[in-house]
Amino acid sequence: MSTHTVVRPKKLRGEIIAPGDKSVSHRAAMLNAIAHGTATVTNYAPGNDCAATVNILRMLGIDIERTPAKGQGGDTVIVHGRGSEALHEPDDILYAGGSGTTMRLMSGILAGRPFMSVLTGDETIRVRPMDRILKPLGQMGALVHGRAGGRLPPIVFSGGQIKGIEYSMPVASAQLKSCLVLAGLRATEPTVLHQPAESRDHTERMMRAMGGNIRTDGLTVTVVPGDLHAVDVPVPGDISSAAFWIVAGLIHPDAELLVRNVGINPTRAGVIDALRLMGADLRYDNERDVAGEPVADIIVKSSHLHGAHIGGDLVPLLIDEIPVLAIAAAMAEGRTEFTDVVELRVKETDRIAATVDWMTSAGVIVESTKDTMVVHGAGHIRGGEYKSYSDHRMAMSLAVAGLVSDTPVTVMNSEAAAKSYPGFWDDMERFGLLAG
16 A cells, blocks of 8 residues: 655646546547557556456457557557457456446447456456346347346346347446447347436547437437448547646646647546636637547646535536545635435445545545535645545545645545556656655
């Protein structure tokens, strides 16, 4: 178990290059693996999650070369796609590690294959709900079974014939939507999905770039079975990782940061919308389009934030950023209410309970119910030693708290940050933000 202690600097200045976007990286590897042709994916996200996706695809017979990055920036991955029918039966259990994206999206690829496969993950994944994907996959004709009556991993796939269905999704979830879209590519007729609210659309954008027949009409997504053709993907910076620096720059009293190469897909950039609701001084620079994804540099300055209501359709667009948004709320003036956030209960840890726990210890008044969290901002966070719950987003959020706390913050199990941002503590050290 490692620890890092973060100290409050007098000022915060500099530039950050966010690591490659995990969501785009997963999809670039998976979609190119079932496409025809060879694709080069640059700035592929570091960390164990996206490595798990590559390892599983290799076990399914896909030839993938991965070259480690030199300095800042992600790895280069070359995927030799062989078409959607070229996968073969693995000779061992497929292991997704702690990656919910790998678990759910790979389920869409494995569903209905003419072979048996078993997909599982680590202890955090084995308690996360999978019935939301297994039920519709079963309706599509996949022979698929999960532990605990179909609710939990491991998941066993044993063939079946995929047919298109019309399905009303019970939750706005990009993982559920993408799982069913990937299964629908091999169906006997179109699949029509009705979303209750908007969710990130990386899968739809990339499939269109690869020649896929997928249409979006409001909240309805229709995928027509067909082949994909490989495309090179320069992966933009991960806005979920950039969010820690963005919040740090806003809440520190003397800060100006430039965060380069950030993906600002509107179905993903809810954290920017939320911070603007709170009065954030930030702007986009050098906006451009990269392989169908909007990208920009983000300039952030110290801001006087105020409380806001963050809920409803905005929540699926920022669900991963709520732990660090809670710190912005603690440093803001007034009351910030997060509603419709029950999904936080089933992440790597129960992030509502974890946030309430550490913030209460840090002198912040915070309340919660099953699906809400209210933070009473007072511009004050008490330093101390806090658990990360071995959750990468909690570990990095605690580090951000240390940049404005009265005394240093020591983050326990700080190595958890490597799950999505292996260079996070190196970047903190480069800015001189670590004790010792």
